[in-house]
Amino acid sequence: MVHYDIICVGGGGAGVMAAVAAAESGATVAIVCKEPVGYGNTRMAVGLTACSGLPGDSREAFIDDMLTAGAGLCNRDLVEALVDGAPEAITILESCGHTFIRDHEGCISEKVLTRAGGHSNARTLLSSGAGVGLSQSLRAAVEKYDISLYEDTLVLQLIKDGEAVCGIQALDLAKGEQISLTAGAVVLCTGGGGWLFYPQTSNNRTATGDGYALAFRAGAELADMEQIQALPFSITHPNAYRGLICGEPVVAGPAGRLINGKGKVFLDGNINRMDRAAVVRSMASEITRGNVAEHGGLLLDLQPNLGDAEGNNFRERIRATGIFDSVLPAYGKKAYAWEEPWEVLPTAHYFMGGVRVDKDGRTTVPGLFAAGEVQSGVHGANRLGSAALTEVLVFGIRAGRAAAGHAKQNKDIRAVQPETENLFGRKGSHRPITLMRKLQAKLWENVGLVRDKETLAITLDFIHKISVLALDVSTSSQPVYNTEVADAIELGFMLDTASCVVTSALLREESRGAHLRSDFPVESDDWRKNIIIWRKEDGSIGHRLEAAPHE
Amino acid sequence: MSKEIKVTRYMPQTGEHITEVFPVPAQAGATVLQTLQYIYEEHDSSLAFRYGCRYNHCGLCGVSVDGKPTLACKKRVAGVREVAPLPRLPLLRDLAVDRSAYFRQFQDQSLYPVGTEPQLLGPLCEDALHRNLMSCLECLCCVSSCPEYNYGEEGFAGPYLFIKLAQLHLDPRDKADRITQSLKWGIERCKNCKKCICPNGIKLKQAIQVLL
Numbered sequence: 060m061v062h063y064d065i066i067c068v069g070g071g072g073a074g075v076m077a078a079v080a081a082a083e084s085g086a087t088v089a090i091v092c093k094e095p096v097g098y099g100n101t102r103m104a105v106g107l108t109a110c111s112g113l114p115g116d117s118r119e120a121f122i123d124d125m126l127t128a129g130a131g132l133c134n135r136d137l138v139e140a141l142v143d144g145a146p147e148a149i150t151i152l153e154s155c156g157h158t159f160i161r162d163h164e165g166c167i168s169e170k171v172l173t174r175a176g177g178h179s180n181a182r183t184l185l186s187s188g189a190g191v192g193l194s195q196s197l198r199a200a201v202e203k204y205d206i207s208l209y210e211d212t213l214v215l216q217l218i219k220d221g222e223a224v225c226g227i228q229a230l231d232l233a234k235g236e237q238i239s240l241t242a243g244a245v246v247l248c249t250g251g252g253g254w255l256f257y258p259q260t261s262n263n264r265t266a267t268g269d270g271y272a273l274a275f276r277a278g279a280e281l282a283d284m285e286q287i288q289a290l291p292f293s294i295t296h297p298n299a300y301r302g303l304i305c306g307e308p309v310v311a312g313p314a315g316r317l318i319n320g321k322g323k324v325f326l327d328g329n330i331n332r333m334d335r336a337a338v339v340r341s342m343a344s345e346i347t348r349g350n351v352a353e354h355g356g357l358l359l360d361l362q363p364n365l366g367d368a369e370g371n372n373f374r375e376r377i378r379a380t381g382i383f384d385s386v387l388p389a390y391g392k393k394a395y396a397w398e399e400p401w402e403v404l405p406t407a408h409y410f411m412g413g414v415r416v417d418k419d420g421r422t423t424v425p426g427l428f429a430a431g432e433v434q435s436g437v438h439g440a441n442r443l444g445s446a447a448l449t450e451v452l453v454f455g456i457r458a459g460r461a462a463a464g465h466a467k468q469n470k471d472i473r474a475v476q477p478e479t480e481n482l483f484g485r486k487g488s489h490r491p492i493t494l495m496r497k498l499q500a501k502l503w504e505n506v507g508l509v510r511d512k513e514t515l516a517i518t519l520d521f522i523h524k525i526s527v528l529a530l531d532v533s534t535s536s537q538p539v540y541n542t543e544v545a546d547a548i549e550l551g552f553m554l555d556t557a558s559c560v561v562t563s564a565l566l567r568e569e570s571r572g573a574h575l576r577s578d579f580p581v582e583s584d585d586w587r588k589n590i591i592i593w594r595k596e597d598g599s600i601g602h603r604l605e606a607a608p609h610e
Numbered sequence: 611m612s613k614e615i616k617v618t619r620y621m622p623q624t625g626e627h628i629t630e631v632f633p634v635p636a637q638a639g640a641t642v643l644q645t646l647q648y649i650y651e652e653h654d655s656s657l658a659f660r661y662g663c664r665y666n667h668c669g670l671c672g673v674s675v676d677g678k679p680t681l682a683c684k685k686r687v688a689g690v691r692e693v694a695p696l697p698r699l700p701l702l703r704d705l706a707v708d709r710s711a712y713f714r715q716f717q718d719q720s721l722y723p724v725g726t727e728p729q730l731l732g733p734l735c736e737d738a739l740h741r742n743l744m745s746c747l748e749c750l751c752c753v754s755s756c757p758e759y760n761y762g763e764e765g766f767a768g769p770y771l772f773i774k775l776a777q778l779h780l781d782p783r784d785k786a787d788r789i790t791q792s793l794k795w796g797i798e799r800c801k802n803c804k805k806c807i808c809p810n811g812i813k814l815k816q817a818i819q820v821l822l
Contacts, residue, residue: 094662094670095709103667110731146730154728156721156781158736158744165735187736188744191667195748195774198713199722210710211702233702233710263662297639299683303665385665388684389639492655535656539622540702543655 060474063089063207064466065459066227066242068214068270071099072448073431074248075197075206076455077420077462079151081246082204084463089207089240091214091229093265093545096201097194099250100263100432105382106186106193107175107445108159108452111145113167116180118142125446128177128334129439130572131587132283132411134608137436140418141446141453148452149184155203157196158187175444176308177334183445189381193448212238213545214269217245217277217427220473224277224426228477232545235483235538241474243466244426246458247274247414248451251432252287252556256407256503257496261290261304267549268556270433274414275555275594279422282435282589283412284556285563288442288573289508291338293406294389295354302406303385306359307444308333310377312370314363317342318400319350328363336441336572339405343508343575346404356404361397405508409447411438411573412563415591420458423593426465430458435589439607440572482544484536491532491546495553498525502557506564511578515565522561526554562600563590611636615645615687617657618694619704627694634687642693643671643682646705658704666810669747672696672754673705679751680809696754698768700761707750712761721774725785739820740780742813743773752806752814758799766796769806769814776817792821 065081067074070092078088090096111121125138153159162170172181186193201208211232218226218239226241249270253262260266275281292306311317311330317338318324326341342357352358364370374397377383387395394401414422414429416436422429431451438446498521505518529550534543567590569583570576588604595601613636618629632649643661650657662668664683671682674694682693695701700708752769753759759768772792779788800818808814 095713098662098668098670103663150728150730153731153783154723156723156778158734158740158781159731161731161734161736165733167731184731187741188746189667191669191747192744195744195746196722202717202720203722208710233708263668264664265662297637299639299641299644300665381667384667388665490655492651496651537656537658537703540658540704540706541656542650542658546655 060226060239060241060476062241062472063087064243065246065462066091066240067246067248067459068227069099069248069250070094070096070210071101071248071250071431072193072197072451073455075200076148076151076452077246077248077430077459078206079200079204080456080459081463082206084460086463086466089209090201091209091212091227093211093213093232095210096208097197098263099265101197101451102190102194103263104190104193104448105380106189106448107173107380108149108184108186108448109145109175109178109182109443109445110149110184110449111142111182113172113182116182120179121182124178125438125443128441128443130441130582132286132439132572132589132607134436136418136608140457141437141450144453144457145449148449148456151456152193152196152452155196155200157193159184160187173309176331177443185380211540213548214273215548216477217273218474218477219277222425224424225472226474230482230544230548232540235541237479239476241472243469243472244428244462246420246462247427247429247433248431248455249433251410252553253407253409255499255553255557256507257302257499258298259302259404259503259507260407261293261302262407267553269549269552270429271413271559272552272555274422274427274429275559277424277427278594279424279427280415280591280593281413281559282415282591283563284559284592285567285574285590286411286440286572287407287560288335288409288411289339289405290408291335291342291405292359292403294385295356295402295404297389300385300389304406305383305386305401305403307382308335308338309444310382311359312361312364312373316360316363318358318360319345320352320357321350334441334443340575342405347509347577352402354402356402358400359403360400365397407507409442411435411440411442418457419461420454421461426469428458428462430454440574482547483534483538483541485532485534487531487533489528489532491534491543491550494525494528494532495546495550498522498553498557506561509575509577510564511576512565515561519558519561519565522554522557529554558600559592562602563592566590566602615690616692617649618692620695620701622703636688640687641683642673642675642685642687642690645687646682646693658702658706660706669749672707672749672751674754679754679807681749684809696750698754698756698759698761699750712750716771719771719791720786721778723778723781723783726783734782737780739813739816740777743777743817745810746773746812747810749809751809755805755807757805758803766799769818771795772797772800772821773812773814773817776820779820789821797821
């Protein structure tokens with residue numbers, strides 16, 4: 060088996076930064092990613108990146124903002140690491156060709172900084188070329204640091220030597236061949252699981268929760284899997300664009316209003332001062348009462364912002380970020396000019412919970428690290444806008460460095476070549492894509508916005524039923540780029556991830572942050588705790604509650 | 611309401627292209643991507659095609675629609691007769707481009723700023739054209755529409771590399787000689803051509819002009 064000191068699973072911001080940091084520490088590194096490198100959700104990001112140490116801001120204010128938004132579930136160590144690590148991460152990214160937008164004098168000033176929703180100060184940088192510009196520099200980073208690449212390669216499982224992770228087994232989709240690689244340490248940088256809610260998600264199709272499932276199956280602990288952030292504003296129609304992002308609170312500006320299907324204004328002004336969870340809560344309350352517009356959404360009216368030069372400038376500045384690009388094809392020119400209201404619905408956006416790690420990305424399994432959206436602990440129950448790109452960069456670097464250190468201490472790898480299962484030409488009764496679509500529809504309906512005990516229990520049964528059907532799937536026998544085989548594998552990851560999400564959502568008998576329970580509508584001090592889950596020997600899910608560390 | 615659409619599929623075993631016809635719904639506002647998803651979900655899930663973001667943020671779903679390279683997520687399916695893989699590029703199967711093989715050609719071209727020390731958010735005057743090129747989705751439609759380019763032929767890189775080199779040439783942080791580099795990759799063949807197209811209006815011709 061080919062050996063690398065470090066294998067990074069995933070080729071977005073966290074994966075590439077982990078690889079760069081490990082390579083700088085002298086490790087041999089490979090990135091294994093199921094799309095080409097520089098894809099995934101990093102590429103789709105608006106490119107807003109929070110930075111610390113800027114004039115007029117303070118370390119404490121940044122930390123406090125994150126802890127406040129996180130509603131008692133953040134790990135303070137991780138929050139501090141994010142804030143302290145941002146400048147270095149941003150410098151590394153720019154050294155690979157990315158450009159954060161400067162003012163006309165070529166400087167970072169208040170003219171180019173944005174105060175994103177929930178932040179008390181303007182500390183958010185804009186990216187030239189948005190997430191795409193940022194991702195171009197990720198490919199450049201791979202070249203600069205001479206990192207080996209396995210693209211179009213889907214990781215099937217982690218290989219273990221006793222308790223420790225020491226490699227991966229993967230499917231090279233381009234060739235249809237299974238490969239095994241050994242490593243001193245594996246860093247999971249697989250992103251989140253927004254695709255569990257397709258089409259009601261802002262996410263890229265790759266966000267199928269692979270890392271949660273891989274870590275869970277390898278015995279790692281996960282935390283707060285019920286905390287899934289919805290972005291308040293997404294497209295409702297036509298179907299081609301359903302769920303795609305068209306805004307976050309800051310887009311509403313000082314004067315934007317939200318109107319229900321009966322024409323009643325239920326949020327008027329200052330939406331841009333609210334955090335995402337607060338806006339979503341308010342919208343969910345209208346939606347559950349059935350006060351919806353034609354396509355099941357609510358109306359966001361941005362016109363009150365216009366009329367003077369300041370308002371028009373604001374629109375142009377927000378437009379330049381590309382965050383509401385999707386409005387043009389979906390709703391037309393007048394809507395794109397903010398002259399007509401948009402019908403909007405919250406959309407699944409970001410998993411705050413995930414693999415439990417320390418500030419250097421160490422999971423509870425030796426040799427296994429995790430960084431980026433796949434990890435937990437940074438955002439608690441609610442993520443601030445523009446903190447995710449900072450997270451993926453900072454924790455990618457930290458985990459890459461720590462993994463390289465671990466690999467140096469663990470040179471003696473005794474990996475057993477895993478058995479290969481035939482994935483092609485299966486003759487079962489169900490098509491993977493059909494099962495996946497059924498699962499996704501049910502998850503949005505039952506777990507998407509507002510949850511309750513009975514519906515969650517029904518959903519858990521449903522997941523078990525689909526899991527049984529998923530053992531009996533058909534796949535074509537085409538060896539080259541067989542996405543049906545990929546669907547079958549990803550369906551498995553999605554099912555495990557969904558079980559973790561729903562189990563945690565059942566356990567948390569309160570409403571906190573992004574987790575809304577109609578049967579427990581208020582936040583309870585007794586629940587100021589992380590829900591930690593793991594896979595027990597018999598395959599069932601074990602759990603315990605722990606006060607968030609150093610909160 | 612339904613219509614028929616032709617899908618041309620690349621067969622890696624034989625190197626041939628075959629064309630199949632699928633009935634698809636003629637839904638108002640439907641995109642080519644949505645139609646490919648429909649074929650995949652309802653008719654034939656062996657159909658290989660790439661997509662990522664569903665609207666113009668990733669560049670993975672480039673295909674040739676009625677002979678013109680474009681993004682399947684942006685193109686409305688009304689009036690469309692045929693979808694085929696992007697010509698002139700390495701292919702995996704059906705509509706899927708072998709993007710790794712394409713990018714591997716340039717992996718030793720130092721496509722990052724060379725020659726300056728990194729500095730935290732240091733002074734940087736970004737050229738407007740640089741900003742425009744940073745939005746390049748790397749969908750490869752420009753390369754696919756280039757009459758001079760064919761994957762595997764030596765001596766000419768095609769527009770994608772020139773866009774990257776122009777971007778670096780315009781970057782004050784980069785001290786490498788990108789003009790000589792672009793000459794080595796045959797940029798003089800771009801003179802007086804101007805036939806490459808970008809579905810997002812990236813300023814290809816201006817960028818190439820910067821290097822010529």
